[in-house]
Amino acid sequence: MIAGRPIVPGEAEGEALVSDDALSFWGGYDFHTGEIIDRHHPLAGVRAAGRILAVPFSKGSSTTTAVLLEAVRAGTAPAAILTTGVDSFFALASIVAGVMYGKSFPVIALEADDFARLTTGARLAVERDGTIRYSR
Amino acid sequence: MLTLSERDRAMLNGDHGPAPQLAMSILVRMADVYSADELMDISQAHIDSTIYLGDATLEFAERLASLGARVAVPTSLNVSGVDECGWKDWAVSPEWAAKAARQMLAYEKMGAVPTWTCAPYQTQMRPSFGQQIAWGESNAIAFANSVIGARTERYPDLLDICCAITGRVPAVGLHVTANRAGQMLLRLTDVPLTLQRDDQFFAVLGHLVGKLAGDRIPVIDGIAVRPLEDHLKAFAAAVASSGRVALFHIVGITPEAPTLEAAFQQRDPEQTLDVTVADLRDARSELTTADGRELDMVILGSPHFSLAEFEQLAPLVTGKRTDRRVKFLITSSRLMKELAGEAGVLQPIVEFGAQITLDTCILASPMLPPEIRTLMTNSAKYAYYAPSLLNTRVTFGSLADCVRSAIEGRVVRDDSLWTGA
Numbered sequence: 309m310i311a312g313r314p315i316v317p318g319e320a321e322g323e324a325l326v327s328d329d330a331l332s333f334w335g336g337y338d339f340h341t342g343e344i345i346d347r348h349h350p351l352a353g354v355r356a357a358g359r360i361l362a363v364p365f366s367k368g369s370s371t372t373t374a375v376l377l378e379a380v381r382a383g384t385a386p387a388a389i390l391t392t393g394v395d396s397f398f399a400l401a402s403i404v405a406g407v408m409y410g411k412s413f414p415v416i417a418l419e420a421d422d423f424a425r426l427t428t429g430a431r432l433a434v435e436r437d438g439t440i441r442y443s444r
Numbered sequence: 445m446l447t448l449s450e451r452d453r454a455m456l457n458g459d460h461g462p463a464p465q466l467a468m469s470i471l472v473r474m475a476d477v478y479s480a481d482e483l484m485d486i487s488q489a490h491i492d493s494t495i496y497l498g499d500a501t502l503e504f505a506e507r508l509a510s511l512g513a514r515v516a517v518p519t520s521l522n523v524s525g526v527d528e529c530g531w532k533d534w535a536v537s538p539e540w541a542a543k544a545a546r547q548m549l550a551y552e553k554m555g556a557v558p559t560w561t562c563a564p565y566q567t568q569m570r571p572s573f574g575q576q577i578a579w580g581e582s583n584a585i586a587f588a589n590s591v592i593g594a595r596t597e598r599y600p601d602l603l604d605i606c607c608a609i610t611g612r613v614p615a616v617g618l619h620v621t622a623n624r625a626g627q628m629l630l631r632l633t634d635v636p637l638t639l640q641r642d643d644q645f646f647a648v649l650g651h652l653v654g655k656l657a658g659d660r661i662p663v664i665d666g667i668a669v670r671p672l673e674d675h676l677k678a679f680a681a682a683v684a685s686s687g688r689v690a691l692f693h694i695v696g697i698t699p700e701a702p703t704l705e706a707a708f709q710q711r712d713p714e715q716t717l718d719v720t721v722a723d724l725r726d727a728r729s730e731l732t733t734a735d736g737r738e739l740d741m742v743i744l745g746s747p748h749f750s751l752a753e754f755e756q757l758a759p760l761v762t763g764k765r766t767d768r769r770v771k772f773l774i775t776s777s778r779l780m781k782e783l784a785g786e787a788g789v790l791q792p793i794v795e796f797g798a799q800i801t802l803d804t805c806i807l808a809s810p811m812l813p814p815e816i817r818t819l820m821t822n823s824a825k826y827a828y829y830a831p832s833l834l835n836t837r838v839t840f841g842s843l844a845d846c847v848r849s850a851i852e853g854r855v856v857r858d859d860s861l862w863t864g865a
Contacts, residue, residue, distance in 0.1 A: 365688065371601050377501070400602055
């Protein structure tokens with residue numbers, strides 16, 4: 309169990325997809341398919357739709373939020389996003405997705421050592437208070 | 445704990461109408477995310493939400509416009525998803541063009557100035573030193589903070605317009621003097637003047653610094669040349685592509701870094717790294733993802749080509765002609781094209797065979813036909829994003845390399861400065 313800080317609270321369950329590299333959604337995420345397409349990124353070619361995406365923070369273009377909003381509308385967004393610090397871009401996309409489509413997703417900030425313990429492929433459940441549990 | 449002013453609360457209650465209410469409700473939730481104690485006034489905004497991506501960005505813009513949204517401060521507009529007048533020359537579908545134009549109209553209706561450029565700092569909307577602003581567009585944010593000394597956080601799409609409609613931002617981050625101090629020191633060591641004078645130098649350095657800095661404020665020491673404004677523009681675009689840099693200081697050059705001590709506000713750097721010629725060579729190599737000499741298109745103008753860049757390009761192409769197999773595209777703004785025309789430098793560039801796209805760029809508009817597979821550019825931002833966004837391969841080179849390659853119809857680069865001993 310990991311105690312995270314809910315930046316945008318919510319519940320989600322899914323398979324973890326973890327990277328230590330920051331990600332720009334603009335130029336980095338195809339919202340038509342939910343695939344990570346940034347060739348500079350270790351997760352390039354991997355589908356993040358419906359998974360619990362853990363990246364330390366967003367980087368690059370300020371269009372990241374709009375791509376993520378498109379992904380929510382298209383049903384190709386990650387089920388939740390876990391970060392190290394408080395990532396305002398991911399939070400905004402989730403908040404606006406809630407306003408526009410009634411579909412926000414949890415954005416949870418973790419301590420760096422907790423983040424480091426995450427592994428790709430683990431099944432995780434995100435709870436409203438920011439707790440992250442291993443599920444099966 | 446966030447304390448709102450009476451006016452903020454009135455907006456939130458809907459006393460100013462439904463659009464300020466919606467914008468304020470998003471802003472207040474974001475103020476919580478930023479752990480802000482209060483909101484503060486801004487006197488200018490630049491909107492990146494103009495970029496049409498799909499139905500969600502359009503629906504967001506039209507929702508605000510239909511609620512009667514008006515910007516509360518002078519507001520410029522970033523690139524859109526379409527060159528309103530020139531899209532038919534390219535592979536843009538009529539459906540895309542129509543929807544992107546609807547999105548443009550929605551933001552124009554809100555009372556913003558239709559600048560349609562990612563380099564608003566080179567228009568009449570350039571802010572001044574110390575001015576509190578809310579800007580979107582990563583290159584523009586980095587330029588405004590660092591080169592001008594205006595103050596903006598890294599405002600994402602969807603939030604920038606909420607700030608413009610309310611005239612308010614969370615009083616945090618780079619709006620506050622103490623948060624503008626450098627965090628890491630990058631010292632150029634034995635980087636020769638000849639390399640620093642090369643017109644690729646600042647783009648390459650920016651690409652490298654962005655990777656090293658991540659989300660920290662880098663301070664660069666050891667620059668021995670006086671960069672042109674467009675060099676700093678290239679640096680800002682590069683550093684904000686490979687990293688999350690919203691503010692950088694270059695000692696002796698940018699306004700908040702007259703000295704090393706000033707750049708760090710008398711504090712100690714968290715980390716100090718040396719930047720060597722070898723690091724710069726590696727960074728430059730990374731910007732090239734193509735391996736052969738094939739060339740379909742030269743692309744210039746990310747950020748948008750300036751008057752000074754048109755003036756620099758004109759003598760290189762006068763009396764020459766591109767190879768008929770190679771396209772030569774410049775992305776720029778209506779204003780810069782008009783100024784270049786008045787300055788008499790546009791004609792030789794057009795006669796050379798160059799095409800000019802306005803209002804947008806190849807990354808924001810699906811304009812390139814699929815047969816365009818290999819690009820050449822002097823822009824680190826184009827070089828960084830084009831492989832992923834456009835599935836193209838890119839060669840990075842100097843402006844002169846780009847021109848020569850277009851004439852010869854294949855990639856030619858003068859690498860002597862970058863590969864020499």
